[in-house]
Amino acid sequence: MGKASIRHRTSAPDKASSPDFEVILERLKGEFVEYAKDTIVELENLIKAGQGQDGAHENIIKTVRRSVHDLKGTGDSFGFPLITLLAHRMESIFAARPDPDDEFLTDAQCFVDHMRWALEGRFDGISEADIIGSLPNRSKPAGAEAVE
Numbered sequence: 001m002g003k004a005s006i007r008h009r010t011s012a013p014d015k016a017s018s019p020d021f022e023v024i025l026e027r028l029k030g031e032f033v034e035y036a037k038d039t040i041v042e043l044e045n046l047i048k049a050g051q052g053q054d055g056a057h058e059n060i061i062k063t064v065r066r067s068v069h070d071l072k073g074t075g076d077s078f079g080f081p082l083i084t085l086l087a088h089r090m091e092s093i094f095a096a097r098p099d100p101d102d103e104f105l106t107d108a109q110c111f112v113d114h115m116r117w118a119l120e121g122r123f124d125g126i127s128e129a130d131i132i133g134s135l136p137n138r139s140k141p142a143g144a145e146a147v148e
Contacts, residue, residue, distance in 0.1 A: 032078040036119055039067050043112045051102045064108070065094050071115070082118040082131065086111055089132065107136035 043064060050060045068087040075083030090111040097104055114135065117123060123131055 029078045032074060032080075033119060036071060036075070036080070036083060036115070039071055040112055040116050040119075043067055043115075044109070047105050047109050047112065050100065050105050057099055061094055061098065061100070065091055068094070080118060082123055082128070083115055085128065085132070086115050086118065086135075089135070110136055
């Protein structure tokens with residue numbers, strides 16, 4: 001990761017655009033933001049539902065991984081590359097932990113919080129490395145080496 005700053009895109013692509021194209025692009029971006037907000041609420045609810053349970057997180061893990069995979073695939077397309085990066089990292093840590101404990105789920109909430117803040121533009125001008133470095137990195141159970 002370089003020292004590049006993260007900024008969500010606020011303008012249309014450089015290609016010649018018609019006014020209709022720009023209107024459509026802004027509408028789609030707005031729809032993505034609403035979708036991402038709804039997904040973040042869903043992720044928070046799933047994390048809360050998983051806390052305090054011993055085992056049996058299979059459905060929660062499956063739904064979390066699907067939701068963050070979808071965010072990963074669409075964030076950059078609508079000017080939110082940090083959403084894509086955070087979702088990718090969250091997807092990876094969930095892949096490494098088939099049965100997360102409460103501490104892991106608390107860490108996962110940090111990723112969700114960061115996605116919300118990225119949508120709000122709170123990280124504009126902050127380096128990608130600093131943002132990622134502020135996240136917890138406990139993707140394996142205690143006593144095992146963490147995965148990057």
